[in-house]
Amino acid sequence: xxxxxxxxxxxxxxxxxxxxxxxxxxxxxxxxxxxxxxxxxxxxxxxxxxxxxxxxxxxxxxxxxxxxxxxxxxxxxxxxxxxxxxxxxxxxxxxxxxxxxxxxxxxxxxxxxxxxxxxxxxxxxxxxxxxxxxxxxxxxxxxxxxxxxxxxxxxxxxxxxxxxxxxxxxxxxxxxxxxxxxxxxxxxxxxxxxxxxxxxxxxxxxxxxxxxxxxxxxxxxxxxxxxxxxxxxxxxxxxxxxxxxxxxxxxxxxxx
Numbered sequence: 001x002x003x004x005x006x007x008x009x010x011x012x013x014x015x016x017x018x019x020x021x022x023x024x025x026x027x028x029x030x031x032x033x034x035x036x037x038x039x040x041x042x043x044x045x046x047x048x049x050x051x052x053x054x055x056x057x058x059x060x061x062x063x064x065x066x067x068x069x070x071x072x073x074x075x076x077x078x079x080x081x082x083x084x085x086x087x088x089x090x091x092x093x094x095x096x097x098x099x100x101x102x103x104x105x106x107x108x109x110x111x112x113x114x115x116x117x118x119x120x121x122x123x124x125x126x127x128x129x130x131x132x133x134x135x136x137x138x139x140x141x142x143x144x145x146x147x148x149x150x151x152x153x154x155x156x157x158x159x160x161x162x163x164x165x166x167x168x169x170x171x172x173x174x175x176x177x178x179x180x181x182x183x184x185x186x187x188x189x190x191x192x193x194x195x196x197x198x199x200x201x202x203x204x205x206x207x208x209x210x211x212x213x214x215x216x217x218x219x220x221x222x223x224x225x226x227x228x229x230x231x232x233x234x235x236x237x238x239x240x241x242x243x244x245x246x247x248x249x250x251x252x253x254x255x256x
Contacts, residue, residue, distance in 0.1 A: 056080065059091065066121070067097040077131075079104045081111040090115045090139075097121035103128045107154075111136040118143050118165075125149070132156055132176075140164055152176060159183070163190070174198060179223075181205075189213065199223055201244075212236065222246055230254070 057074040059081050070093070072081065081102060082091045090113035093100060098118055102111065102125075109129050116125065119142060126149045127136055135158040140146055143165040150159055150171065156178040161170060166188040172181060177199040183192055184206045190213040192205055200223035207213045207230045214237040215228055224244040230236035231254045238251055 062092045064094040066095045068093070068095060069099040069101075071101045073103045074109070075105045077106045077108055079106055079109045082113050093117070096123070098123040098125075100125045102126065103130075104134070105130045107131045107133055109134045111138065114138045115141055116143060116146075117141045118146060120144060122147070127151065128153075129157070130154060134158070136160070138162070140168065143168060147171075152179070163187070169193075172196075174201075179203070185209070185213070192216070194218070197221060201225070203227070205229070207236065208232065209236075210234075215239070217241070219244060224248070226250065228252070 057076055057079045059072055059074070061070070063070065092115045094117040096118050098116065109131055111127065112135065114137070116123070116139070122145045123143065124147045125138070128151045129136065130153045132154040133156045134152055134154060136150065137160045138148070140163040143163055145167045146163065146165060147169045148161065148171065150173070152159070152174045154176045157174055157176055158180045159172060159182070161183045163170065163185045164187055168185055168187065169191045170183055170185070170193070172194045174181070174196045175198060179196055179198050179201045181194060181203045185192065186208045188209055188211045190207050190209050192207065193216045194203060194205070196203065196219045198221045201219055201221055202223070202225045203217065204227045205215050205217070207215065209232040211232065212234040213230060213232055215230065216239045217226065217228070219242040222245040224242065224246045226240065226249045228238050228240070228251045230238060230252070233255065235255060236253045238253065240249065240251070242249070
């Protein structure tokens with residue numbers, strides 16, 4: 001079933017007419033880093049692609065304000081949260097006390113790109129991708145008291161998370177083959193927990209913090225190549241439990 005969510009309401013009485021109209025113009029983007037700014041042209045191109053593909057679900061969302069609860073469920077192949085090749089038309093949420101839940105079931109799912117900004121309160125993001133060839137790119141432009149839960153079940157999983165702010169927690173659970181996780185945090189008081197069961201794991205974790213931060217990594221599978229880097233004013237903790245057939249770990253800690 002074709003499902004397209006575009007922040008535009010069209011009365012059902014005009015459905016046939018609206019179908020032939022020009023794709024709607026995306027709302028003006030909030031200020032985010034240049035690498036993930038939206039463009040109307042690319043969003044319109046994404047709508048055109050969706051209309052020609054019966055299995056494509058696309059969500060384009062820009063939200064501002066405090067205490068929202070957003071739940072997105074996509075079932076099928078080629079699901080997209082945001083549209084583009086890593087740089088265009090992100091989903092943007094700006095405000096405090098945010099709750100975002102995303103479930104994507106099927107193959108070729110992508111979150112591309114999700115940008116969040118929150119300065120106070122507690123915000124949470126939960127993402128479950130169930131299928132093959134899944135990818136997620138998430139940026140916390142400025143986040144405080146933020147908790148993320150990432151779950152991937154299937155083959156060829158990829159997560160790219162960048163968080164900037166205080167008291168960030170990221171929990172990642174991966175079951176499948178061909179895993180690749182990149183997580184970068186800057187700010188104060190970070191925790192990263194990663195549990196990987198599968199093959200060909202490449203996990204790069206980086207923390208730069210003015211206060212104590214920790215990384216807990218459990219890996220059961222082949223491939224490996226972890227690369228963990230921690231820099232901070234206070235003590236850093238890296239707890240790694242690995243059962244691996246390949247190398248190499250490379251752990252760097254610097255306190256000053």
